[in-house]
Amino acid sequence: MSRVVSDSAAQNLCFAIIDFLAQESEANLESLSFLRLSKIAGKQAADAELLRALAILVGTRVRALESHFYFIDEDEAEYQVDKTAVSEARRSGVFIHPHKGDPVENFEDHLVMYFSPTQRVLDLKRGSE
Amino acid sequence: MSAIAISDKNITLAALQSIAKGSTASSIHLDVISVATYSDFVSVVERAVHFALRKLSLNPELRQEHSEDQLTIEVVNMLSTFDLDAAHEAKVGGHCDISINGPYDFLWLGEAKKHVQAYAWLLQGFQQLDARYSTGLAGQDTGGLIVYSNYPRIDKTMASWRQHLLDHHPNISCEEVCEQTASFLSAHVHQGTGRNLSVRHFACSLYFRPTDQDKKKKDKSK
Numbered sequence: 001m002s003r004v005v006s007d008s009a010a011q012n013l014c015f016a017i018i019d020f021l022a023q024e025s026e027a028n029l030e031s032l033s034f035l036r037l038s039k040i041a042g043k044q045a046a047d048a049e050l051l052r053a054l055a056i057l058v059g060t061r062v063r064a065l066e067s068h069f070y071f072i073d074e075d076e077a078e079y080q081v082d083k084t085a086v087s088e089a090r091r092s093g094v095f096i097h098p099h100k101g102d103p104v105e106n107f108e109d110h111l112v113m114y115f116s117p118t119q120r121v122l123d124l125k126r127g128s129e
Numbered sequence: 130m131s132a133i134a135i136s137d138k139n140i141t142l143a144a145l146q147s148i149a150k151g152s153t154a155s156s157i158h159l160d161v162i163s164v165a166t167y168s169d170f171v172s173v174v175e176r177a178v179h180f181a182l183r184k185l186s187l188n189p190e191l192r193q194e195h196s197e198d199q200l201t202i203e204v205v206n207m208l209s210t211f212d213l214d215a216a217h218e219a220k221v222g223g224h225c226d227i228s229i230n231g232p233y234d235f236l237w238l239g240e241a242k243k244h245v246q247a248y249a250w251l252l253q254g255f256q257q258l259d260a261r262y263s264t265g266l267a268g269q270d271t272g273g274l275i276v277y278s279n280y281p282r283i284d285k286t287m288a289s290w291r292q293h294l295l296d297h298h299p300n301i302s303c304e305e306v307c308e309q310t311a312s313f314l315s316a317h318v319h320q321g322t323g324r325n326l327s328v329r330h331f332a333c334s335l336y337f338r339p340t341d342q343d344k345k346k347k348d349k350s351k
Contacts, residue, residue: 051162
């Protein structure tokens, strides 16, 4: 990790999350919210430092986490959403409700990001058990 | 530093964008996390390259004698601070000046040239990128050519370079000319794969000739 990032604050956040991934059971790693990752990293708030740590962990050099999205509509119903659909919506400015088929106003207020370990991390965990 | 209190319902994409607002680095970090398509990846890379070149242009007086390699290593170091997987002269069909690896086997390659009056030197860089380094494969069919220039009016340099490219390369198109950055996008058929290869041509002005020093010299000579 020190070869990948020299900033010690970012290193510490990354190490905290990696330690958690190594120690926790697979079942508890399926859906890691910002809330959980913030607490694991010892942060009181989601901030730019946490964004940086997650960019490192998702990025090509480390590849420890993958990001995903789900959509929460006005009725609080939750729907898994493909990242390419989110990418297209951010590009076009239009997001279609996955169930109702209508455009969603201010869709970015209804999209929530979460994370899971990559297959690489899961294979390493299984190999070490 | 902007922060969002911890409550899952708050940490929406909009909330993350507000954290990143005003910071190019944070904005790039958020986009790195969300990359889903090659277009997303290229967008992140190009924003980071533009940012790095603007940083170089901030102190041109320190870089007048810098070689192409020295300038490019500075760019690569800055790209790495965005936590992009960037390298200088990695082996890709040869030693490409800048290579950036992304998820899903995405790849962006860049060549960098210091403009020295004749445009043949820039054309050589473009041809290296096109015929020697680029794979032209899906997810790897966009690259960049960085033009460093110590000469005045880089907008005119880029316009002349664009014309030179059109005159000397068959069936190439140039579009998306950006007045703010003097950059443009070229596209042509890659000979290896038959796919379109897009190349963003970036401008980096290192012009430095302060006129106040000329005035001081004149005053001293009186």
